[in-house]
Amino acid sequence: MWLYHSHNWEPRDIEAGLIGPMVITRKGMARPDGSPKDVDREFAMLFMLCLAQAGALAVAGLKSVRARRILIPLGVVVILAEGWVPKMTIVPVPETIDLAGIDPSVRVLELPVGPVFSETATLYRATVHGHPLVNGYSGYVPAHYYVLSTALRARDVSILPMLRETGPLAVIVQRDAESSDRYAALVSDVPGAKMVARSSVGRVFLLPPQPAPSPRTDVGVRLTPRSVVANVNNDIAPLMIDGDITTLWGSPKAQEAGEEVTVTFDAPATFARVVLQTGDPVLDYPRLLRISVTDESGARRAVWEGRTAGLAVQGVLRDRFHAPVQIDLPDGVRGTQLTFTLLEGDDEIPWAISEVQVFGKTGSP
Secondary structure: OEEEEOOOOHHHHHHOOOEEEEOOOOOOOEOOOOOEOOOOOOOOOOOOOHHHHHHHHHHHOOOOHHHHHHHHHHHHHHHHHHHOOOOOOOOOOOOOOOOOOOOOOOEEEEEOOOOHHHHHHHHHHHHHHOOOEOOOOOOOOOHHHHHHHHHHHOOOHHHHHHHOOOOOEEEEEEOOOOOHHHHHHHHHOOOOOEEEEEOOOEEEEEEOOOOOOOOOOOOOEEEOOOEEEEOOOHHHHHHHHOOOOOOOEEOOOOOOOOOEEEEEEEEEEEEEEEEEEOOOOOOOOOOEEEEEEEOOOOOEEEEEEEEOHHHHHHHHHHOOOOOEEEEEOOOOOEEEEEEEEEEEOOOOOOOEEOEEEEEEEEOOO
16 A cells, blocks of 8 residues: 655645555456455555654754753653543444445445534445445545535435436435435435335435436537626626636525526527536536526527536536536527526525526527
């Protein structure tokens, strides 16, 4: 095993979590996934001896033998007195769960997500059942995990289809969680979901795979809007079409139902795809969105409605810098305006758009 860490800016990068074990195996001794064949379970723990190194440097700086004889024993006494723990309370080891009846390649999601102790318990259980995890504790939090965990804490199960695109998903609903029954009800309502086990940890559900719909290939070209307006913070609405991902429009406070953004075009067009880029504030995606089109007569109709958490996770994984929420529209969406309406808000987080992009075709349908 080799300890690897970033060498770009070592103190900052190590504290940011860019450090970890690198397992090296002899030729022919690794499994297809890279783990060593002669090791059943792997668990790495990092210890950093900062205080000991500082003490060694301090002792090395003492030139007087007499000073060393006095200060070293005194330092030892002080360290022992300061660090002595008469009785250390240790939390119980988290209970484990047997998932032997589920294919080892199936990923596991434990609900609810967070707080830290719950996430560390999830990670600990994985060392026993051996399944890949959707959530758990780590020193590094990738951008998409902020979106995923925020959505799951809000019990937004619309994110589950995205997690099942590459295969089935096992969901453990922890028994002791305050909202255990509500999570269990939400998961069991997923089409095809089956409760396959019940243990002291909680109930285990197996959700079937749900392949992602094929993205549209006939989206046309990127259309140039004539204008964009919003019913809140309208003075900065033009920032959504200024071509600069570092500028953005946003609601003045936590996003609220009823907030709207309308994009207008010079001529009628057939719209195929919209992309709402949030840029750096990846959590500022719209919680529940409706897209409406206004035709040449001024009539307005809804053409798409849904939650966007899963799309936001996919966007961050695909392009962290732009964080696009990409929505393909049904056929036949034609008009001169597109309106984006929030149908549900958030208690804390605003709605923000760095760039709005619309793809389609101009001219006759």
